[in-house]
Amino acid sequence: MAKKVVLAYSGGLDTTTIIPWLKENYDYEIIAVCVNVGQGIDELDNLEAKAIQSGASKVYVKDVVEEFIESYIWPTLKANAIYENQYLLGTCMARPLIAKVLVDIAELEGAEAICHGATGKGNDQVRFELAIKALNPDLKIVAPWRLWDIKSREDAIEYCHARGINLPFTAEQSYSRDKNIWHLSHEGLEIEDPTMETDYKKILKMSNVPEDAPDTPEYLTIDFEAGIPVKVNGVSMNALEIMETLNKIGGTHAIGTVDLIENRIVGMKSRGIYETPGGTLLYKAHEALEHICLDRDTYSFKSIVAEKFADLLYNGQWFSPLREALSQFVDSTQETVTGSVKMKLYKGNCTLAGTTSAYALYNASISSFTTGDLYNHHDAEGFINLYGLPMTVRALMKRAEGEVKKAAFPDPDRGNQEIR
Structure with missing residues (x-):
């Protein structure tokens, strides 16, 4: 009886070649x-038939979109996590959940290994x-890109054609793309x-370019409860509806396209x-809601987190x-991140x-230029004196240091100067 391997299958070039x-x-x-x-639907259409035709004995298609949003996207959003100040981590967020599903099915099927199509240069x-390894360290891992002689996407296309496998694209169109409900790379x-x-x-597939975006601005309102989005334009929605709605609105107005040179893990x-x-x-x-709801120290430390x-x-x-501990900290900061933007x-x-x-935490009676009952301008003088005390002490020390140096090292030319 043949041993089993579970293949992370997308129907794209790499995993089609791997079978x-x-x-x-x-x-x-x-x-x-x-x-x-x-x-x-474009990527999922006819997926089972393609996998069987390529040589797979069985195909699972697992829908985990809601779990992906609620258990991976929302925690990352609440953390305001951004890689290298630009990348909103779209591919990264899906990988642990995909791995979790692969491990679950490997255990269900009694497979000894999991195979993936990631390249030896990638993240x-x-x-x-x-x-x-974190979920089941006993499972073997097969990574063909680290083993086979195929060196490029052109080689992979040729490999498939030689085995009678039809592909819906050419080498000139074979961008490496990764799409999920959050993004497209x-x-x-x-x-x-x-x-x-x-x-x-x-x-681009999800978004307009700015030149093709509408000539009329659109106003959008998003409501949050404890850091989690719950309404768009006043309408209550579930997690999937929120993402689908905002993707459509943002894409129409050419929002959120980034051209990035990033530092890979490897x-x-x-x-x-x-x-x-x-x-x-x-x-x-x-982020706008956090600025108005979090105190300075919490917001500052949360930025480090x-x-x-x-x-x-x-x-x-x-x-x-x-990561689990950081998420607990983040959740504690989100208790008051509720409101509308x-x-x-x-x-x-x-x-x-x-x-x-x-x-x-913004209070107009305190922050306004108009004097209110909660703030006395005269209090600022004492605050500044105490707040600036270290600077004052250092300035006095430097002055004294200068006087000591003058006394210890008098000007050598002073004694030779004529007194007029």
């Missing part, structure tokens, strides 16, 4: 698993394998040349084009004790148009 390669090089029964994290090999081909301007009209730099229309709107609104949270997620350490969208720009919260 015949596994059959030719391993005595495995191949169980293909497609994890639906919101990549869309995803690290993310998948760290998650698998594009890599490969001319994108790999950082000296070239990207033809966004050719590349040490090299890479260039990617990321579309995150709905996610960008959520980050903008959530956000950077570490982003690094952990990017580096495949979602299931680490530190209004934004104005216009040709790629998203500007604030009003923030309200019952937990707002």
Whole structure:
């Protein structure tokens, strides 16, 4: 009886190539698993038939979109985690959940190994394998890109054609893309040349370019409860409805496209084009609400946590004790992050148009230039004297130091000067 391997299957070029390669090089029964994290009907259509035709014995298609949003996207949003100040972590967030599904099915099927299509140069090999090790360290891992002789996407296409496998694209169109409900990434081909301007009209799938966005601005309101979005334009929605609605609105107005040179886990730099229309709107609104609801020290320390949270997620350490602990801290900060944020969208720009919260720490009677009962301008003098005391003491010390130096080292020319 053949041993079983569970293949993370997307129906794209890499995983289509892997099925015949596994059959030719391993005595495995191949169980293909497609994890639906919101990549869309185009990628999921006829997926089972394609996998069976390529040589898989069984196919699972698991819909985990709601779990993805509620258990991975929302915690990352609440943390305000952004990698290298630009990347909203779209690919990274899905990998631990996909790995979790793969492990569950491997255990259900009694498989001895999990196979993935991540390349030996990329981040995803690290993310998948760290998650698998965290969840079931007994499972073997097969990573064909680290083993086979195929060196490029062109080689993979030729490999498939030689085995009678039809592909719906050519080498000239074979961008490496990753799509889920949060984002769509594009890599490969001319994108790999950082000296070239990207033809966004050719590349983008979720979003308009600014030139094609509406000529009339649109106002958008997002309501949050304890850091989690619950309404769009006053209408209560579930997590999936919120993401679908905001993706459509943000994409229409060309919001959230990033052209990024990033530092990969494995040490090299890479260039990617990321579309995150709905996610960008959520980050903008959530941050605005935090500014009005969190005190200075909490917000400042949370910013440090956000950077570490982003690094952990990017580096495949979602299931680490530190990430779990940071999420508990973040959750405690979100208890008062409740309110409504209004934004104005216009040709790629998203500007604030009003923030309200019952937990707002902004108090107009204190902050206004008009004197209120809660603030006495005369109190500032004593505060400044105490706050500036270290500077005052240092200035006195430097003055005394200068006088000591003058006394110890008199001007050598002074004694030779004539007295007039």
